[in-house]
Amino acid sequence: MKAMILAAGRGERFRPLTDTLPKPLIPVRGEVLIERHLRRLAAAGVTQAVINLGWLGGSIEARLGDGARYGVTIAWSREGWPCLETGGGVFHALPLLGPAPFLLLNADVWTDYPLPDLVRRAAELPEHDLAHMVLVPNPPHHPRGDCTLAGGRVVPACAETHTFGGLSVLRPSLFAQAEGGAFPLWPLLREASIRGQVSGEVYDGRWSDVGTPQRLQTLEQSLEKT
Secondary structure (H helix, E strand, O other), rough: OEEEEEEOOOOOHHHHHHHHHHHHHOOOEEEEEEHHHEEEEEEEOOOEEEEEEOHHHHHHHHHHOOOOHHHHEEEEEEOOOOOHHHHHHHHHHHHOOOOOEEEEEEEOOOEEEHHHHHHHHHHHOOOOOEEEEEEEOOOOOOOOOOOOOOOEEEHHHHHHHHHHEEEEEOOOHHHOOOOOOOOOOOOHHHHHHHHHOOEEEOOOOOOOEEHHHHHHHHHOOOHHHO
């Protein structure tokens, strides 16, 4: 089984820090975000990782190398700049990911979600389903959420909503109608959910979208208390 980590973005809300340091290399209590992902993937038995590169991608590649010291083998999907956004980035990397369902993680998410559970979800993904999404309670910066979970199925947002947590399982055929270029992932997931082809779960444990210095500070303060 393979996993892809989305690491191509610039991290605009972290500027000026991210003018010289790519956001995936930001440390949380001394542990670099993307390195933590790689170690946790290896611990879950996922030893092949694809990472897309865009803004300051050379710095990420130089830091991680071939992945051996984290227990994984890394294949690089080099997009250049500007990057291809989330959907375009995955589409561009499909030749490296192969035909089977794969894990997809946002590099800037910090969570203690048990990745072996996501591996199991990928192995058991029904043939009809194109994706499985990990949802989280709506954070303060995204109070309206993205979608709703009903009977284990993801449906477009309505009265009670949750937020996409940046962890998922995708089947390559989700991109069957895509034509390449830069485009977001969410519209593809939304259309698939309307067709009843997306399962989901809600995770109530530790999760943070480390999108701003303030969120980073809040996360580190919460971790100090444990």
